[in-house]
Amino acid sequence: MANRMAMNALMGVRCYPPAVPATTVRTMCPMNCHPTLCGMLVDVEDGRLLGVRGDPDNPDSQGFLCIRGQASREIIGNPQRLLHPLIRDRRGGGEWRRASWDDALDLIVARMRSAGREAVGTWSGHGVFANNYGTRVSSHLLRRFSNLYGCQWWSPTMICWGLGAFGLGLTGLLETNTKEDMGAHSALIVLWGANLASQPNTARYVAAARRRGAGVVTIDIRETEAAAQSDEVLIIRPGTDAALALAMMNVIVGAGLHDRGFIDRHTVGFDELAAHVASYSPDWAAGVTGIAADRIVALARRYATTRPSMIVLGGSSMHKGANGWTAGRAVACLPALTSQVGIAGGGLGPRHGSATHGQMLNNIVAQERRPPGRYVPSQMVRITEAMVNGDVKVMLLFGTDMLSSYADAGQVGAGLDRCDLVMVYDLFMNGTARRHADVVLPATSWLEEVGAKSTNTHLYLMPKVLEPPGECRPVTWVLGELARRLGVADFYPWADDSGALDAVLDHESTGHATVAALRADGGIRALRISHVAHPDLVFPTPSGKIEFVSQRARELGLPDLPVYEALPRSSFPLALRQGRTLTHFHAFYDHGRALPTLAAADPVPVLWIAPADASARGVADDAPIRIYNERGQLDARARVTSKIPAGTVWMRDGWEGLNRLTSGVAAIPDDAVEVFGFSGGQATFDAMVEVVKR
Incomplete structure (x- = not known):
């Protein structure tokens, strides 16, 4: 065979290797x-x-794959895919030219050296977690590089679930029960800001619980997909979740529905809390939340007297306001008052970014080797200020559209404009790259490098299946080349491509898994975790107990008891909120525009608006509209629907230009943002707006 192929080659006959079966x-x-x-x-x-x-x-999804997953096949062979390094000499209109990897990396390193290490920032998004979410080895490696080099690194949790988890952590309930536990044991499920469109695997277990006879209550600012799974739906005004929780505590304590024995053994500050919530009556909360007082009383009684009851909190959207952390802080007190903690079917259910009891991995970030320096905290507004003020001059962006991720995108854009160099590493061009990048580097996709993902219950291998097209390179290679050029030693001390992942996975919770062991297991391994959160009734607080009065909050200059803080007043009449749908996920793949299936399913920005608000503005369903406030404007189309109350408007997140409307003010002090090991430094995504016809 080999001789025949050689002869054909000499004769100019084109040869094809034997076909490899599918x-x-x-x-x-x-x-x-x-x-x-x-x-x-x-x-x-x-x-x-x-x-x-x-x-x-797959034990988590059981064959389910939504439209987003089905569309992922369109990444491979996509004509819009970045295949080669690109450089341009002028932003905002300069022509991109193809460059070699050496030219691109040498330019980046030259600007890094010129700026100085403390003026270099690294920021990553979901684009580099596509092959390792839950294990986050790419994030570990980026942080390791930043620590060894001594440049700025900021936690990506600040754009998502970190602020809400900060509030939960002050009370002491960071662990969550699993969806499997909920489906098998919960007698009541309260979906509090948890839209099941973004948690379809959780929805299966809600349905299973309903078939057993469990009750389901949805609390949200609009009628989401979760409403169809619920026997009661409460529509709440944006930013008033803490007020509802305080009123529920008022009812529970006032009616003697709390468990004094559990409270005495496992909490601190009950007497202060009881006196505090006495003034937060259901009548008061009705005026704040828009939920009738009798419904608040009924919900509080139902929750306290149904055992076990589980609260499934929204992971992101409900916590993105100026007072977003206060909701998590207050809601977490409810399971503690009613001893719904550490039991099957109770506590808090699965949410974005949460972990189960025992779910841990190794750390390879080399934090102990980070040199002293002037570091900008993982606080969104401080990062923006550092760029605007010139303290950060080089931005290295990995798998992220920063303009879409950050609040007050107008200021973010101004900061990027001031940088000496902006690098974007991604699969496709995105808004930040088009407007602000000097260098664009082509990334590998999920089938083109080895990885592993982890849910709350299982670990999954993601093997390398395809060779990268063109000159696409994995993030590990890019960071390794930067480290080599900068003289950063020991960035990648492992022998092969699996080494860093093996080091992260080498933990008791995974059974000390390796890539080879996962492959031998068929790519699936159950984690050694508890399906019940906090089964030992030990909590991550200074006292080791659930803290109704938080010592940590007091030390940070925050209220030590749960509070409701009204949002700032505005001359604009409509409260704009963001969330997810089944047809998109953040700004992935150029906001989904690069994938034809998602682009067709969700072609333009659409704003939900109540009939009364639409009528007052002469806006018809599907009409072209303009959303605006003092910071910016966004063109969209109207969806006039009774599923949202007057005074509130809603749009799915990730649209280019949407965050030009958001405020970007810090929600918690700088000293507070990393007290739990993740960043709660999310700026406020609040926006009060007006809507007009175009």
């Missing part, structure tokens, strides 16, 4: 819809992707 490989969907992560089977032939489908043997 194979099916188990992996995971590249969308990071935590706590919903879905298994995927990919069919490959001759180095080509033939198709993707749900994996029926």
Whole structure:
């Protein structure tokens, strides 16, 4: 055979290698819809992707794969894919030219050296977690590089769930029960700001609980997809969740529905809390939240007297306001008052970014080797200020559209304009790259490098299936080349591509997994965790107990008891809020525009608006509109619907230009943002707006 091929080559006959039969490989969907992560089977032939489908043997998703996952096949072979390094000499209109990797990296390193290490910032987004969400080895490596070099690094949790988790942490309830526990044991499920469109695997267990006879209550600012799974729906005014929780505590304590024995053993500050909530009556809360007082009383009694009851908190959207952390702080007191903690079917249910009891991994970030320096805290507004003020001059952006991720995008853009160099590493061009980047580097996709994802219950291998196209390189290679040029020693001390991942996974919770061991297990391994949160009734607070009165909050200059803080007044009449839908995930893949299926399903920005608000402005359904305030404007189309109350408007997040409307003010002090090991430094995404016809 070899001789025949050689002879054909000499004669000028084109030769083809023998066809490789199609194979099916188990992996995971590249969308990071935590706590919903879905298994995927990919069919490959001759180095080509033939198709993707749900994996029926995946214990988390059981064959389910939503439109986002189905659309991921369009990443491979996409004509818009970045394939080569690009450089331009002038932003905002200068022509991109193809460059070699050496030219691109040498330019980046020259600007880094000129700026000085403390004036270099590294920021990553979901684009580099597509192959490792839950294990986050790419984030570990970026932080390791930043620590060894001594430049700025900021935690990506600040754009998502960190602020809400900060409030939960002050009370002491950071762990969550699993969706499996909820489906099997909960008698009442309160979906508090938790839209199941972004948690389809959780929805399956809500449905299972309902079939057992469990009650389901939804609390949200609009009728979400979760409403269809609920026997009661309470529509709440944006930013008033803490007021509702305080009024529920008022009812529970006033009616003697609390568990004094549990409170005495496992909490601190009950007497102060009881006196504090006495003034937060249901009548007061009705005026604040828009929920009738009798419904607040009924909900509080139902929650306190149904056992076990579980609260599933929204992971992101409900915590993005100026008072966003106060909701988590107050809601977390409810399970403690009623001893719904540390039991099957109780406590808090799965939410974005949460962990189960025992779910841990190793740390390879080399924090102890970070040199002293002037570091900007992981506080969104401080990062923006550092760019605007010239304290940060080089921004290295990995898998993120910063303009879409950050509040007050107008100021973010002004800061990027002041930088000496902006680098974007991604699969596709995005808004930040088009407007502000000097260098664009082509990234690898989820099938083109080895990785592993973790849910709250399982660990999954994501093997390398395809060779990267063009000159695409994994983030590990890019960071390694930067480290080599900068003289940063010991960035990657492992022997092969799996080494860093093996080091992260080498923990008791994974059974000391390795890539090789996962492969031998068929790509799936159950984690050694508890399906019940805080089963030992030990809590991550200074006292080791649930803290109604928070010592940590007091030390940070925050109220030591749960409070409701009204949002700032505005001359604009409509409260704009953001959330997720099944057809998108943040700003992935150029806001989904690069994937034809998602672009067709969600072609333009659409604003939900109540009939009364639309009528007052002469706006008809599907009419072109303009949303504006003192910071900026966004063109969209109207969806006139009774599923949202007057005074509130809603749009799915991630649209380019949406965050030009948001305020960007810090929600908590700088000293508070990293007290729990993640960043709660999310700026406020509040926006009061007006809407007019175009």
